[in-house]
Amino acid sequence: MLRVGIIGTGGISAAHINGYLEFGDRCEIVGLCDIVPAKAEARKEEFGLTGARVYDDAGAMLAAEDLDLVSIATPPNTHAPLAIQALQAGVNALVEKPMAPSLEECDAMLAAAEASGKLLSVVAQNRFRDDMATLKEALESGLLGTLSHAQINSVWSRSLPYYDLWWRGTWASEGGGCTLNHAIHHLDLTLWLLGRPNAVTAVLSNAQHDNAEVEDLSVAILAYDRALAEVTSSVVHHGEDQQSIIIQGQHARVAQPWHAAADAHRPNGFPSGPNTDLVEKLDALAEAHEPLPHTRHAGQIGDVLAALAEGREPAITAADGRNSIELVTAIYESGIERRTVDLPIPPEDPYYCSGTLVERAPHFYEKSASVSDLDGEITVGATQS
Incomplete structure (x- = not known):
């Protein structure tokens, strides 16, 4: 025991x-x-x-x-x-x-x-979800062919009082905003599903929380050898059911919540209608997924x-956790310095070090409230995403 x-x-x-x-x-x-x-x-x-x-x-x-x-x-x-x-x-x-x-x-x-x-x-914990495991199985099946494009929407809804909690809303205590503390789930899934990108370009903003130093919205473009991925990190979206992952491949598209699509094409390159055989194979793969015990x-x-x-x-592993922080760091460095950041991030990069964000990150607003606790239950994401 x-x-x-x-x-x-x-x-x-x-x-x-x-x-x-x-x-x-x-x-x-x-x-x-x-x-x-x-x-x-x-x-x-x-x-x-x-x-x-x-x-x-x-x-x-x-x-x-x-x-x-x-x-x-x-x-x-x-x-x-x-x-x-x-x-x-x-x-x-x-x-x-x-x-x-x-x-x-x-x-x-x-x-x-x-x-x-x-x-x-x-x-x-989101790797231990049946919908994400199904998406992983579809990617590993080879049915999609080479990857082209992905859209990852890590969108959450948090109103002003969320950042009143004493440790939230500052670069020093929270370490960042929605990119680090909410989108970390989807960024880990992005690395798990697609692998590490070669470079990151991003922008940061605080659109709706004038009681927090940190960003409440970021948009990043991840560059792979040939594919691109877009990641939106947010705590300003209404309806967490908008959380989604959409992956476009050479032959088909799969998405979470689960949806498969594929086009057949004419000799001139234009679509001629759905490739029903491929869609049926992908749907059969999803239906065959064995539910996780926990x-x-x-x-x-x-x-x-x-x-x-x-x-x-x-x-x-701890290395997986580090990889997610490296991606978050690249998003912050790109957004703050307004340039593309190559991966991996070496130890001589200033953003490798603790304290650099506190020194260089913008204070979109100053934290205006600090309470010891917030009443009520917390939620950890929409049930379907």
């Missing part, structure tokens, strides 16, 4: 706790840590974690409990120090997205994992637990 600790008991911690509870035969939550102990006590009562002890300091929990694994579900600027602290204490770590605000911090986390020999994984956070937590039991790497 693996002993688990949770560091940070804010909104997203519920997804971690529920995930571990799905595997009650394999693990037990024995510690809850939060700088506001009352929040941890409330989570303990909410989920009936009678055997868990509450701490207000991560170091104290790591010292007192014989932990096998911690989930780190705290604000982004704390991820690196907390993960490194856990790894150096000999405890495996699952870190909530984003991995960290800078590549420098990501590499320090990777070095700590290497030195400790412990597992480090970064949350990318999805989202529970799916990833189950994989991490299995990886520890089997002595293997998890499906989503």
Whole structure:
């Protein structure tokens, strides 16, 4: 039975706790840590974690409990120090997205994992979704041919009070805006589905949140060897059902929510109508998808637990988490400096380092409110995207 600790008991911690509870035969939550102990006590009562002890300091929990694994579900600027602290204490770590605000911090986390020999994984729960797995299977089938173009819409709806929470809305504490903290899901999926691009060109804006320094909208163009991808990151869109991924290939188009289309062509190159045979093959592939036994956070937590039991790497590694941060960094560097950024980003690039965004990023507005907590449930995306 693996002993688990949770560091940070804010909104997203519920997804971690529920995930571990799905595997009650394999693990037990024995510690809850939060700088506001009352929040941890409330989570303990909410989920009936009678055997868990509450701490207000991560170091104290790591010292007192014989932990096998911690989930780190705290604000982004704390991820690196907390993960490194856990790894150096000999405890495996699952870190909530984003991995960290800078590549420098990501590499320090990777070095700590290497030195400790412990597992480090970064949350990318959308890979554990049946619709995304189906899209991946379609791409790997070869039925699309070579890739041409992709449109990724990571669009969310957040009103002004969202950025009143004390750690949101500043480059220093949140690490960025919607690109880092919302679109990180779709950027990870973009890398998983399409691979790393060669270059990025982007623009940033704050269209509707005059109480936040950070961007609430960005649009990026990712350049591959021949294909292009457009990524829109937003917290100003009404209707999160607009979240989508559309991939155009040589022979066909597939999209999430699932839709397949293909054209047949005349000798002169013009379309002659649908290629029904190819569409039927793609739809049959989608229908044949075997549902995942566990999805989202529970799916990833189950994989991490299995990886520890089997002595293997998890499906989503720390390197995957770093790759997403590299793409976010390229979007920010391109948008701030108004130029195309080539990948990979080397250590000598100023944007590799922690602190560069704080120094160079525009303050679209100054943060005008700072509350310790926000009442109400959080949502983590539309059900179909």
